[in-house]
Amino acid sequence: MNMVSISEDEFKTISGFVYDKFGIKLGEQKKTLIIERLQKILRTGGFSSFGQYFDYIIKEPTGEAVLTFIDKVSTHHTFFFRENDHFDYLNNSALPHLLEKCKSSGEGVDIRIWCAGCSSGEEPYTVAMCVNEFIENNRLRASDISILATDISVTSIEKATGGIYQAPSLAHVPPMFRQKYFTASGDGNFILKPFLRDKVLFRRLNLMRDDYPFKGKFDIIFCRNVMIYFDAPTRASLIGRFHRYTRDGGYLFIGHSESISRTTLIYKYIKPAVYQKA
Ligand SMILES: C[S@@+](CC[C@H](N)C(=O)[O-])C[C@H]1O[C@@H](n2cnc3c(N)ncnc32)[C@H](O)[C@@H]1O
Structure with a gap:
């Protein structure tokens, strides 16, 4: 042809x-x-x-x-527990720190997470598994931590809300989590359990907008393996917008192969691909 x-x-x-x-x-x-x-x-x-x-x-x-x-x-490649050290940092440092901050403010727990450029949902659902464990271990209410996930791609958002995945995407999911959060469908697919699916709110959003239709700011923003497709000026202005939508002390996670130019660095560097708003 x-x-x-x-x-x-x-x-x-x-x-x-x-x-x-x-x-x-x-x-x-x-x-x-x-x-x-x-x-x-x-x-x-x-x-x-x-x-x-x-x-x-x-x-x-x-x-x-x-x-x-x-x-x-655009490219939508993704999988569960991609760049796993981010989730270790989320569990062991970021969430405990944010919980302490909420407790010491005396205003109750309200932790808001945004996955920007979430593709078909594997990243926000990985976050949701971590968050669910954290909620159980700390006896919090489900509503204490919210997760928003956005992408420009209609088909990716549709796949994400459907919550059905093929085995290769789950290759890095710990066996215990596989059992707790998925049901095998019999045809080789894995269906996310509804209680976990309901933890993530998916929306279509173009990150190039000047500002975003959100009521509040976020404690954690994941934007991983998205900026790799942008040039330096586009990355710098996007980081500026993320900064505006991050609460003080909040975190930004980017992909390990991505970098923020030091001259435009408005976040504090914590460790590779993890930044914090001072
Ligand atoms: C390679 S995937 C990364 C998925 C996930 N964050 C990860 O690290 O596994 C990149 C995603 O960024 C999205 N994307 C690219 N440009 C975008 C834009 N301007 N606004 C919103 N999403 C965008 C694509 O649609 C794609 O789903």
Whole structure:
């Protein structure tokens, strides 16, 4: 079957649009990937060129076509307990510190966690397992700690709310947690138990917005393996927005392969890929 190829101009227009609207930097080396990822849509939609397809998505009035497009263009790879030392730090340092802070304020426990760029839910549900253990061990109420998870991708959010996962995604889930939080469906899939699924609120959100529709600030923000697709100025302005939405003493977790430029560092460095708002 013939592949539709992309011209220099078409790639420039499409990558410019993706950068302006979603912050994702598509360098020349991503060209083949983009051609492959969009090929099926072009074929089923009957588009003979990338130019024709792009024209359609920006004019399509509901915005659905842009959402389908960015779903295909962005990378959603994730799995449970990815970069596990973050969850050790969450359990042993961040949550105990935040609980102490709440207790000493005398205002009751209210810990708010946000997973920004959560993909299909494996990251926020890993957080939910840790939080559930922490709640049980400290005799807290379920409502004392809340988890919000957001992503730009409609299909990822749909998969996340469905809570059904394939075995490879669970490879790093400790056996005890596998038993406690999942039900094997018999066809090789694992279904998240409803009580854990209900701990996470999923919403679609573009991180490139100037400000976010949240009532309050967060004690912990996870934004891991998302900024890897952004350039330095985009990362710096996103970190600035995160900072505005972090409570004093709150934490920011980023991916281990990502970095925050020291010149724009407004958080205090704690350990690799963990920062705190002073
Ligand atoms: C590779 S996944 C990372 C998932 C998870 N945080 C992890 O570390 O396993 C990157 C996610 O970032 C999302 N993303 C990329 N650009 C975004 C944007 N501008 N706004 C919101 N989400 C975005 C993608 O849709 C994708 O699901």
